[in-house]
Amino acid sequence: MDETSNSPWLTLTVNGRVHTLPPPGAATLLDLLRGPGLNLRGTKRGCDAGACGACTVLVDGLRVNACLTLAALVDGAVVTTIEGLPALGGLAGGLHPLQQAFIDCDALQCGYCTPGQLMSAAGLLGEGGATSMAAIREGMCGNLCRCGAYPMIGAAIARVAGIAQAGGAA
């Protein structure tokens, strides 16, 4: 990637802190987040192909797969990772309501997909898309859970969104 000598340094606001990082070349946002510069290992590398959602983060408020996001393309963006979710929840020193709901609803087993599930759920709530259980299932279709915690994940999101879970087809 010898073309990288022309590319400028990167400015990223991550979880409220502004970082200046060396020209990223072909690195993805996921590479950068988990790399030695930022050292934010909460975001997981699952499939590295945009198919599992384990790497979901918020970029300028929108949920995206960090593994598909070329870092050079998000210069100047505001990024929120799982480490920044509590602050997004606005409860000083506490967990984001989604995190508490995940705990209360037993929405994780191994925990590997969980940061991506939480960031995706935060994105879904921000989009106003958690309007029903069916909409939650559809709206979370980009996040896989190999442990099968789907029902509890759905319940946790429904709880935070304030919608009923009972009734209707599964």
Next chain:
Amino acid sequence: MLAEQPQARLIGGGTDLVPLARDGLAALGPLVSVRAMGLGRIELRDGRLVIGAGATLSEVLRSALVQREAPAVVQALQASASPQVRNAATVGGNLLQRTRCPYFRGGAPACNRRAAGSGCAAREGEQRHAALFGTSEHCVAAHASDLAVALLALDADVTIAGPNGERRIPLEALYPAIATPEREHTLAVGELITSIAIGTCPAARASGYLKVRDRASLQFALVSLAHAVDRADGVLRHVRLAAGGVGSRPWRLRDSEAMLQGRDDAPAAWRHAAALAGQGAQPLPGNAFKLDLLQRCVAHVGGVPAAPAGPGRDQTGSRGEREPRARPFGSSGEAT
């Protein structure tokens, strides 16, 4: 800018380019960002709905204008990828995405797209996602875009900017007529899709998109069908049917359309149209089941109940779709 840097390539959201690069199928050399060009507008212009090639799929989905004038586009996008991918992927990139054939993507030794002349292992291998139409002995890969199928049924045209100025072509002309592994689209070097446009009309406002696949989400189509039909007063005044998952490019079902055009909107006409949907198909043993699915999709659009499946075939629901599998999110108490 592109003309000055011949090695430069365009990048939208990168949702196809990045995985292709990872699979060794694309180089991430000098990149020119489409998103930085301000091509994201969605607007009505002279009675046509114009969607900028730089608009993200999410932006198009959320547009009240698109929801009103082209529901097939909205339905196709809702069935595409995931919310995360849609927040980044662009319209232009989606139309130009490369095939998902597992032999191409996964580096099979015999793949004429990867290495010209090496053969096509898919022909003798896993054929479930292979195309029925527009295939050749060199390649049986299906085009993967849902959006392209919906736009085809809406008679979309594509505006292209390049070193020699601007040109406009029907969407169908964006893809080569015969599947050649070497050429997946007809853009010249230095050209860029700037927008797509569709006419606003009753058929477009009544359009829809049906996607049939093994899973309920996050999967490409086995068979899909975009339809734009004006059925006012019980007469089929304007009929467009475009199929996905079954063509080397999005595939107009012209024989079915011709059967329906001008006829009364009655089950008999739609049964005939369904029977004609497979004209020109060259099925392989592993994908021949898609012919039946395609016919059922046409019948379903026409409101004709599908005939029961024959002996030894998968049971399908009366709506021409497979019975939905148990969904990943169950209600409380239900096993996953």
